[in-house]
Amino acid sequence: MxxxxxxxxxxxxxxxxxxxxxxxxxxxxxVYSSADQHAQHVQLADEAILLGDAAPKESYxxxxxxxxxxxxxxxxAIHPGYGFLSENASFAGTVESAGLTFIGPSADSIRAMGDxxxxxILMKQSGVPTVPGFEGLTSxxxxxxxxxxxGYPVLIKASAGGGGKGMRVVNAESELSEAIESARREALxxxxxxxxxxxxxxxxxxxxxxxxxxxxxxxxxxxxxxxxSVQRRHQKIIEETPSPLLTPEIRAxxxxxxxxxxKAVNYYNAGTIExxxxxxxxxxYFLEMNTRLQVEHPITELTAGIDLVQWQIRIAAGEKFPxxxxxxxxxxxxxxxxxxxxxPSNGFLPSTGRLLQFLEPRGPGIRVDSGFKxxxxxxxxxxxxxxxxxxxxxxxxxxxxxxQAALHEFIVHGVVTNIDFMQAVLKHEDFAQGKVSxxxxxxxxxxxxxxxxxxxPAFENLIAAALADVVFVGAKAQPAVSNETDPFNxxxxxxxxxx
Amino acid sequence: xxxxxxxxxxxxxxxxxxYVATMDGKTVSVQVIRAEDGRMDLLIDGQRVNAHVSSxxxxxxxxxxxxxxxxxxxSGAKQGVRHxxxxxxxxxxxxxxxxxxxxxxxxVKKGQTLxxxxxxxxxxxxxxxxxGTVKTLHVSQGQTVEREQILIEMED
Numbered sequence: 001m002x003x004x005x006x007x008x009x010x011x012x013x014x015x016x017x018x019x020x021x022x023x024x025x026x027x028x029x030x031v032y033s034s035a036d037q038h039a040q041h042v043q044l045a046d047e048a049i050l051l052g053d054a055a056p057k058e059s060y061x062x063x064x065x066x067x068x069x070x071x072x073x074x075x076x077a078i079h080p081g082y083g084f085l086s087e088n089a090s091f092a093g094t095v096e097s098a099g100l101t102f103i104g105p106s107a108d109s110i111r112a113m114g115d116x117x118x119x120x121i122l123m124k125q126s127g128v129p130t131v132p133g134f135e136g137l138t139s140x141x142x143x144x145x146x147x148x149x150x151g152y153p154v155l156i157k158a159s160a161g162g163g164g165k166g167m168r169v170v171n172a173e174s175e176l177s178e179a180i181e182s183a184r185r186e187a188l189x190x191x192x193x194x195x196x197x198x199x200x201x202x203x204x205x206x207x208x209x210x211x212x213x214x215x216x217x218x219x220x221x222x223x224x225x226x227x228x229s230v231q232r233r234h235q236k237i238i239e240e241t242p243s244p245l246l247t248p249e250i251r252a253x254x255x256x257x258x259x260x261x262x263k264a265v266n267y268y269n270a271g272t273i274e275x276x277x278x279x280x281x282x283x284x285y286f287l288e289m290n291t292r293l294q295v296e297h298p299i300t301e302l303t304a305g306i307d308l309v310q311w312q313i314r315i316a317a318g319e320k321f322p323x324x325x326x327x328x329x330x331x332x333x334x335x336x337x338x339x340x341x342x343x344p345s346n347g348f349l350p351s352t353g354r355l356l357q358f359l360e361p362r363g364p365g366i367r368v369d370s371g372f373k374x375x376x377x378x379x380x381x382x383x384x385x386x387x388x389x390x391x392x393x394x395x396x397x398x399x400x401x402x403x404q405a406a407l408h409e410f411i412v413h414g415v416v417t418n419i420d421f422m423q424a425v426l427k428h429e430d431f432a433q434g435k436v437s438x439x440x441x442x443x444x445x446x447x448x449x450x451x452x453x454x455x456x457p458a459f460e461n462l463i464a465a466a467l468a469d470v471v472f473v474g475a476k477a478q479p480a481v482s483n484e485t486d487p488f489n490x491x492x493x494x495x496x497x498x499x
Numbered sequence: 500x501x502x503x504x505x506x507x508x509x510x511x512x513x514x515x516x517x518y519v520a521t522m523d524g525k526t527v528s529v530q531v532i533r534a535e536d537g538r539m540d541l542l543i544d545g546q547r548v549n550a551h552v553s554s555x556x557x558x559x560x561x562x563x564x565x566x567x568x569x570x571x572x573x574s575g576a577k578q579g580v581r582h583x584x585x586x587x588x589x590x591x592x593x594x595x596x597x598x599x600x601x602x603x604x605x606x607v608k609k610g611q612t613l614x615x616x617x618x619x620x621x622x623x624x625x626x627x628x629x630x631g632t633v634k635t636l637h638v639s640q641g642q643t644v645e646r647e648q649i650l651i652e653m654e655d
Contacts, residue, residue: 341619349592350619356553356560357537380594380618380643408565413537413553420566457561457568460543462509463520463529464550465559465570466502467541471534472552 009081011371014041033059117159133199158187210258244434299334361409594618
C-alpha cells in the first residue's frame with residue numbers, strides 16, 4: 001500500500017480523496033494555486049504545496065510542477081480526481097515514467113477511449129451497440145450519402161471532441177455542407193484535428209451511464225446505472241440511481257454491454273460507460289467512456305454499498321478486487337443535486353464572492369460533499385460547483401422528499417445559487433414521472449415553466465433585512481462574516497467594488 | 500425610519516420592546532424573539548418567521564422558508580434600467596477579460612464581438628449592440644472585472 005498520495009485537484013473532490021486516504025492510513029499532499037491559499041482542501045491535507053498562479057495552466061494543469069511536487073514530497077502515487085488532468089493520457093504516462101503510480105486506468109486505456117471515432121469502431125467490434133452512423137468520411141458527397149442512409153436529423157461531431165465543441169445537429173440536407181465546414185473549423189481550433197463523424201441524432205433521449213470497476217488482475221464488474229438526464233448545455237445538474245426507466249432485463253443487458261466496453265480497452269480502476277437511452281424503443285447506444293472517477297460517484301457508493309475512492313487506491317496499489325458481479329445489488333434510491341454558484345435569473349451566469357453564510361443540511365440519509373464554508377471565497381477561476389448534496393432513502397418518492405427537505409435547509413449567502421431552480425425541477429410532474437430527457441431543461445426554460453416570474457420580495461423579507469442593521473448590532477455575535485465597516489449606520493449605501 | 504430596498508420602501512420604527520413596520524399601506528407589529536449568528540426569529544403579527552440574514556455593504560441576503568433573495572439598500576431614488584449606460588457595454592458576470600478584439604476608434608458592426616470574458620470555465624462574447632465606433636476601452640486583456648462594470652463605451 002502507498003505511504004503518501006499527492007492529490008492533483010482542488011475543492012470537494014480533493015477533500016473526498018483526503019478522507020479516503022485518512023481512513024486507509026495514507027498521508028496526503030494537497031496542491032494549490034495562489035487563489036486557493038485558504039481553501040479547505042489545503043487545510044485538511046497533511047502537507048500542502050503551492051503550485052503557482054490561479055490560472056489552471058500555472059497550477060492544476062501544470063504537469064511539470066505536479067510531478068516535481070510529488071517527488072519533492074516523496075509521495076508514491078498521484079490521484080487526479082476528475083476534470084483537470086484526470087483524462088490526460090500523456091499525464092498518466094508521465095506520472096508512471098517518474099516512478100509514481102497514477103491512480104486510475106492505464107494511459108493506453110485513456111488514449112483508446114479518448115478518440116470518439118476510434119472508440120466507436122472498437123465498440124462495434126466488441127459487440128457494444130453504438131448510435132447508427134459512420135466514421136472516417138471526408139468528402140461532402142460521402143457525408144450526404146451517409147446522412148440520407150441514417151435519416152435526418154443527424155449529428156456531426158469532432159472525432160477528437162468533447163464538451164459539445166465541433167458538434168452540430170443537422171435537420172436537412174440543405175444545412176449539411178455549412179454544418180460540416182463550421183464543425184471542422186471548430187474541431188481544428190479546439191482539438192487540432194478536423195476529423196468528423198456522423199450519426200443519427202436522438203432528440204428525446206436520456207443519458208444513462210454505468211459505473212464499471214476493475215482491478216489489474218482481469219476482474220471487472222459494473223455497479224449499475226446513474227440517470228443523468230437533468231442537464232443544461234451538457235452540464236449535469238441532478239443525477240439519480242436507479243434510473244426510473246430501466247427494467248431489470250434492460251439493466252442486465254446494459255450492464256453486460258458496459259463490462260464488454262471496458263474490457264475491450266483492458267480497463268482497470270473506476271470508469272463510466274455513458275449510454276444514450278431511447279425510452280420509446282427501450283434501446284441503448286454507447287456514447288463515450290469517462291476514464292476517471294465521476295462527479296456523481298456518491299449515488300453509486302450509497303446504493304451499491306462500496307467506497308469507490310478507497311477501492312481506486314487499493315486497486316492502484318495492486319490489490320485484487322475481491323467481489324464478483326453477483327455480490328452487488330441496488331439498495332434503495334439515491335439522488336445528487338449539484339449546488340452551483342450561478343444565477344438562473346441572469347442566464348445561469350457565474351456568481352462570485354465571499355460566502356457570508358454556508359449552512360449545509362444534516363440528517364439521516366443526507367451527505368454533503370463540499371469544499372466551502374462561511375468565509376470562503378468563490379472565485380471566477382474554477383468551476384462553479386459549491387457542493388454536492390446527496391440523499392439516500394428507501395425508494396424514489398422518499399428520496400425526492402428527502403432532497404426537497406434538505407435543499408430547503410441549505411443556506412448559502414454571498415453568491416447566488418441554483419437551489420431554487422433545482423427545487424422547481426424536483427417538484428415538476430415530468431420529473432416525478434421520470435420523463436426528463438437531456439433537452440428537457442432547455443425546452444422548459446424556453447417555455448418559461450422553470451423560472452419563477454420576477455416577483456417583488458415579500459414584506460417579511462424586507463422586515464428581516466431592515467432589522468439586520470439593528471438587532472445584530474447589540475448582539476455578541478455578528479452575522480458570520482460582515483464587511484460592514486460601520487454597522488451602526490443603517491443609511492449607508494456604499495458601492496463595493498471588491499477584487 | 501424609511502428604508503429603501505431596490506424599488507420598495509419600508510417604514511420601520513421601534514414601539515416599546517417591539518417594532519411597527521409599514522409597506523404599501525399595510526402595517527404589522529414585529530417582535531424579535533431571538534437574533535444571533537445571522538439568524539433571527541420573529542413574530543410578525545403573531546406569526547412565527549425564521550430568517551437567515553447576512554449583510555455585505557449595501558446588500559442584504561435573506562432566507563425565509565427555504566427561499567433566498569438578495570436585496571440592495573438604495574438611497575431612495577428609483578433605479579433606472581442599468582444595462583443602458585449611454586452606449587456603454589457592461590460585464591454580465593464577474594470574471595476575467597480573456598481577449599479584446601477592438602481598439603479605440605474602430606468602426607464596428609452590430610453583433611461584432613468586441614471582447615471575450617471568462618469565468619468558471621465559461622466563455623462569453625461581448626458583442627456590439629448596434630453599428631458604431633469604439634470610444635473608450637475601460638479594460639484590457641487579463642483584467643479582472645466585477646459584474647456590471649463598464650467595459651467599453653461606444654458612440655454612433
